[in-house]
Amino acid sequence: MSARRHPSDAALASYAGGTLDEARRLVVAAHLAICAQCRVAVSAFEATGGVILDDLEPTPLRQGARGAILEKLAAPFAHEPRPGNDEFAGPLAAYELGPWRWLGRGISWRRVDIPEAGNMRAFMLKAAPGTRLPHHKHQGAEWTCVLQGAYRHDDGIYGPADFDEADETIEHRPVVEAGDECICLVALEGQIALQGWVGRLLQPLIRF
Amino acid sequence: MIQFGFAAVFPVVSMVLSDVIAPRRVFPARRERHAPATKRGHIGRQMHDPTRNSAVFDAAKLIVAIAERQDRAAFGALFDFYAPRLKTFLMRRGATAELAEDLAQEALLAIWRKARSFDPARATASAWIFAITRNLRIDEARRGVKAQAVDFFDLIAPEEIAQPDAIVSAADSEARVRHAMKSLPDDQLDVVRLSFFEGRAHGSIADALQIPVGTVKSRLRLAMNKLRDLLSELS
16 A cells, blocks of 8 residues: 655655644544555654754753763663554554544544644544535644545545645545445544534534 | 773874774875865855864774774764764754754664674775754654654665675775766755755745845755766766
8 A cells, every 4th residue: 555645755854854834744644554655754854953953052961960961870760651552553543532523424533632732633534435425614734634435626636645735725525435434534623614504413513 | 981981081192092093094085175264254154163163084094993882082083073964964953952952862772782793894984974964854754643763764775785896895986976076066066955854944044144035946956966976976
């Protein structure tokens, strides 16, 4: 399985720099778990971060900092237990997931618990072949990584591992392709204004 | 133990020690960058750094020394170079001086503990240290919300091992990254650093550099295109 549609360089650089919010970081990570080519790009941007780090001006440390840390080197360290789920390998494994909830004709969703506070949320969406996903406008970013199946909208077909980066200027109406159920991981910013009957069903989703 | 008490009091001597442990390797690009630094005068751009000249070392070798024999002198040398720079980096990310220093210390401890997972064939030393610190900062930011530590940058470590002939040595790739960055005009490099590595919004960058937001965006676009071209040669 190899992706044909990738995150933008800006998305990969922000991921490598550690400046993405957690929801988008997770969606990018889901793509990276599958896409070797983008992992190489992230490594290159991390190397860029390393060079930037080397070139920073040093800030003096507190007195005695060096001695204090040297004394800590021998101390044993504890591993914190990791929460998560058993269903997924890769980046999603580290997250608590809600149950699948039915949303209406052929569509269900589940919560992905993002500890970071903020205006971005993450969730998974599952839709049956032929389903027309709700018509919606968004107020900000909507980043999607396809985990299974495929959908199509004005920009073409998005299949497994493909990455779809939309913002408030884009208004899509995706339709799920024939074949497998389509499962996506989505990071969504702000509120979405849903339209139509599916929209009314989906609306509770944005209040979780 | 004795040598470290000594090193703490006489950092210059510890530099010398570190040089004995790890013979100097001057990154060519860094030397070139350093020379015209005073002319640059950009935000955060190095003006004068005495440790730069005296302690340009092979950080990868130091990390390997820690991994192989828990070399405390090697650790001391890494600490002297990186802890103050990590503090600067973390303060730029919005941490207070105190938190920045605590996190910088944690990062150095993580370097000590994780040294064995450092693979010079896969990452440059500075990239590895950058990534460790980035992850610590992310975890710190999440800590207030819910006690959970997810090192998902580790979870997505590539499973496949590159073929030997496909591996660009880390030293080589570092030199290339430096070269790529040096070939960017300063005004483009500044927006890259502020945007992707310090996480500042376009508007805030525009204010800091006193340029229109549209210019920030166009510089970013130009810089990313160039970096992409230059860095793609690494793969």
